Amino acid sequence: MTASPFDGPLIGGRYRLGPKLGRGSQGEIFLARDDKAKASDDKEVIVKRITPRGTWKSFELFERESKVLSQLRHAGIPRYLATLEEPPGTFNLVMQRAPGQDLRELAKKHRLSQLELRDLLIRSLEILDYLHTRSPPVVHRDIKPSNLVRAPDGRIALVDFGGVLDAARDKGGSTMVGTFGYMAPEQLHGQVTPATDLYALGATIVSLAGGIEPEDVPRKGLRMDLVKHLPGLDPGLRAALIEMTDPDPDKRPQRAREVVALLAKMKPPPEERAVVKAPAAQLAPRQMFSDIPEPMGTLLRIGVLSFGFGGWVAMAGVRLSLTITLGILALLVFPAKPVRTRVVGVGKELDSMLSEGQGGFTDLMRGAMARRR
Secondary structure (H helix, E strand, C coil): CCCCCCCCCEECCCEEEEEEEEECCCCEEEEEEECCCCCCCCCEEEEEEECCCCCCHHHHHHHHHHHHHHCCCCCCCCCEEEEEECCCCCEEEEEECCCCEEHHHHHHHCCCCHHHHHHHHHHHHHHHHHHHCCCCCEECCCCCHHHEEECCCCCEEECCCCCCEECCCCCCCCCCCCCCCCCCHHHHHCCCCHHHHHHHHHHHHHHHHHCCCHHHCCEECCEECHHHHCCCCCHHHHHHHHHHCCCCCCCCCCCHHHHHHHHHCCCCCHHHHHHCCCCCCCCCCCCCCCCCCCCHHHHHHHHHHHHHHHHHHHHHHHHHHHHHHHHHHHHHHCCCHHHHHHHHHHHHHHHHHHHHHHHHHHHHHHHHHCCCC
8 A cells, every 4th residue: 555645743723734846935834735725726735844943034925925926826836725824944935736747747747938938027027026016015035946836837926935024115235136147246245125026037037048057057147148159049139138137126027027029020940830829929918906805895896896997988079079179170171292291290199199098997897807816
């Protein structure tokens, strides 16, 4: 009879510890089984355990991780389940297990194609967009291949929030969190912004594309020389990585959506397009007020939807009126062709501006109607 891998202590009368998976940024990581999970639920969970000895800094980071995870709701972030002190002095963070393999292990088995690199970059940017647009923003601070897990269906999950920073309330402190090579230069001095995560994600893609650690990449000063290091990489993808890994945080993209805009300008290599359709370089809308309890969240979304629809209709009416008015003026008041041409040109510029405003109302409605993630 084969012994069960879950033969460790029972925590909280529910979670049975199994094999040790390794160490996270602030504690040991175990696979565990949820003995009270429903048949339809995944019974395997992850437990991070710490036992503070001599200093409470590790507990402070553990407590921060638990608090932040409990406030996040995203398919690409492990769901918080419980925090338990058992036995006394040992703290356990229980969270959902992200299915699949981390990118470091995955890259050992096969070289990721440029299409795969582009896909996981876009999926990871979607997660960062969610984190960085929280109020206050949430900065992970330790993005690297081993902290990104890819499921069999291609979905990406960001794990190990042991170094997470509440950007509006914390200033980094004296504890340096991160992994050498993937840390942005400013992180060494305790300066952390959402752009810091973008640097780490860029360094992660560079590592996966070239098969070596970022610190071993040829450099020009502080900047990685990606033209020399990755000459065969698609120029558009390489250009985006160059901007993401700019050592100057002010010259780096400040938001995930800025990187997505860069990627939208590029196309994957012809040989990649012939195999499979490339993923769209855009971020899907997130449901508004997803963090607000129901039914208040639904009422707020209905209000925003009504406002957005009213604004869209009003803007459409203004555009139509403008087109008719300028058309009449061009034909009757300004019969001379040069003047008429200028009037039509001004009308097109105004219509373009109004179109952008109408697009803003469209985005509002999409956000109000988007599904919870």
